[in-house]
Amino acid sequence: MFGEIEGTGFEVLDPEFESCFIGHVRVERLWTGARWSEGPVWFAAGRYLLWSDIPNNRILRFDETDGSVSVFREPSSNTNGHTIDREGRLVSCEHLGRRVTRTEHDGSITIIADNFEGKRLNSPNDVVVKSDGSIWFTDPSYGILMDYEGARAESEIGACHVYCVSPDGQIRIAADSYVKPNGLAFSPDESLLYIADTGITHDPDGPKHIRCHKVSSDGTLDDGPVFATCTEGLFDGFRVDRDGRIWSSAADGVHCLNADGKLIGKVHIPEMVANVCFGGPKLNRLFICGTTSLYSVFLNVNGISPV
Numbered sequence: 001m002f003g004e005i006e007g008t009g010f011e012v013l014d015p016e017f018e019s020c021f022i023g024h025v026r027v028e029r030l031w032t033g034a035r036w037s038e039g040p041v042w043f044a045a046g047r048y049l050l051w052s053d054i055p056n057n058r059i060l061r062f063d064e065t066d067g068s069v070s071v072f073r074e075p076s077s078n079t080n081g082h083t084i085d086r087e088g089r090l091v092s093c094e095h096l097g098r099r100v101t102r103t104e105h106d107g108s109i110t111i112i113a114d115n116f117e118g119k120r121l122n123s124p125n126d127v128v129v130k131s132d133g134s135i136w137f138t139d140p141s142y143g144i145l146m147d148y149e150g151a152r153a154e155s156e157i158g159a160c161h162v163y164c165v166s167p168d169g170q171i172r173i174a175a176d177s178y179v180k181p182n183g184l185a186f187s188p189d190e191s192l193l194y195i196a197d198t199g200i201t202h203d204p205d206g207p208k209h210i211r212c213h214k215v216s217s218d219g220t221l222d223d224g225p226v227f228a229t230c231t232e233g234l235f236d237g238f239r240v241d242r243d244g245r246i247w248s249s250a251a252d253g254v255h256c257l258n259a260d261g262k263l264i265g266k267v268h269i270p271e272m273v274a275n276v277c278f279g280g281p282k283l284n285r286l287f288i289c290g291t292t293s294l295y296s297v298f299l300n301v302n303g304i305s306p307v
């Protein structure tokens with residue numbers, strides 16, 4: 001069974017994809033009204049999803065119990081990517097604040113990183129927390145290139161790196177060979193770190209791929225060869241499922257790559273997709289941020305708890 005499954009949004013490019021979805025399940029559009037949807041994160045205990053509407057300077061909240069959507073925080077400092085740490089706290093990348101922050105259990109906000117060696121970060125884009133508590137984030141320049149989703153400014157660092165903040169608060173460069181580092185995610189056993197490079201946004205010959213780094217026991221990364229190149233648009237944010245597949249944003253929807261980097265299937269979405277995350281009590285519901293709208297689809301695979 002190859003090709004598009006009529007009316008579902010699923011497209012099978014390799015038989016391996018057939019086990020990943022249920023044939024009669026449909027993509028659902030849950031809500032619309034955003035300008036640029038990004039950064040979905042699932043809170044299992046509260047049964048809600050948060051995501052960013054970056055240009056509208058707000059964080060939105062989808063309540064799984066009744067399907068309602070409300071404003072969680074406004075202004076949001078133009079947050080982009082979010083994740084949840086091992087204590088269940090929201091960790092956010094802020095374009096306007098040019099920093100990564102954590103929302104504590106009492107609602108106060110703690111700065112995790114806002115500079116490297118005294119120079120302000122560009123505009124943190126996406127973030128993940130490793131099981132040891134270290135916080136890894138990308139710092140491309142999208143939020144300082146224009147006023148639309150942040151504030152125009154010169155880069156103080158003059159480059160776009162990937163950073164790691166250790167549990168004791170020390171920040172270091174984890175990778176310095178990226179043009180525009182963007183989405184990132186660990187493999188299920190955290191032995192691999194996948195990082196997208198969206199350099200093609202400002203250079204037609206620039207990268208539009210995901211690289212795969214081996215993570216050594218001391219937390220350093222290897223050179224990270226190219227893992228997969230996007231065939232439609234670019235890979236922005238993505239998540240890894242329990243079996244090691246990558247579910248990535250792309251121009252025509254969500255691309256599913258197997259652990260070898262092969263594109264095995266797609267979930268077509270009628271808008272450009274920027275990011276995804278697994279949610280629901282069983283982490284078998286993929287939430288999809290597609291430009292103006294929030295979509296979801298139930299899959300026959302499960303995400304990795306808690307991220």
Ligand code: MG
Pocket residue numbers: 080081125126182183236237
């Ligand atoms: Mg991104």
